[in-house]
Amino acid sequence: KKTAPQPEEAAKAPEPEPKKEEKEEKEEEEEDLPIVKELKAVDDKYLAIEREYEKAVNELDKKYDERRAPLLEERLKVLTRTTEEEATGTGTPALRSFWLKAMKHLPQLEDQIFQWDEPVLEYLRDITRENVDPEDQQKGFKLSFHFAENPYFTNEVLHKEYYTQEESPYTGDIDTTEIKATEIDWKPGKDVTVEVVKKKVKGGGAKKQKQKNKETSEPRESFFRTFFRNLKKGDDLPEDALMQMGGEEDSDDEGGDELMQSLFEMDYDLGSCIKDCLIPFAVRWYTGEAAPEEDDDEDDGDDD
The missing domain is CATH 1.20.5 (Single alpha-helices involved in coiled-coils or other helix-helix interfaces)
Structure with a gap:
């Protein structure tokens, strides 16, 4: 009598991973x-x-x-070498729109400068840079935007400060802890970061009255809103970031933290690009020589 074939041995269960305490003890x-x-x-x-x-x-x-x-x-x-008569309406009278054109050729900035920002940036005289701590460049840097007298705001200089610290001595990574920007003192009716919208409202009283137009100011995208903003670890997301998300903050704390970290990284990269690329070689950005060549590898379609 033949014996029935023995069932295959059950696969051995994987050994349990060592507990966290055991790992720490081993380390x-x-x-x-x-x-x-x-x-x-x-x-x-x-x-x-x-x-x-x-x-x-x-x-x-x-x-x-x-x-x-x-x-x-x-x-x-x-x-700025010119007569007083030629100096009106611009920050660089010898070559008008110098900084505006140079900034628009910078890939990181071209999508952040809007039509309503351009007349303001016409008054930009210079952009300068310096370290937050002259003795330690790893602590961050400051950008200063110098403006000629203009009809938009009273500030002569707008500052942007990036505070950083070494994340680890073994990786060389730098962590941005805070970004500070000058509060812009806009002149009445000249704030380009808001849009004046006319809305119809019903008239009051017992009798029906005609609808009236009411002007309200609503925030809109602007270089002066997104660039000159403050960021700090642990703070709420800035208003312009919420605008891009549709006005609602991520209910997931982890998702909100990731977005804030992304804002820090993009802002720091932009500031570094202005510091290391735009400021030293501004005329090459003005002419477009420094701008990367556009990729012409587009689909031409089938010839068949």
């Missing part, structure tokens, strides 16, 4: 190994040299900034 044991301590001591010596290097780079950058500054001042003199 602590590894850290206490004499050889690990010895290797860490080598790392610490290497890191100390890196700190010396960073300090030397900071000093070298300051030294060369002293040589760069006169050239940027010379550029400003050239752009």
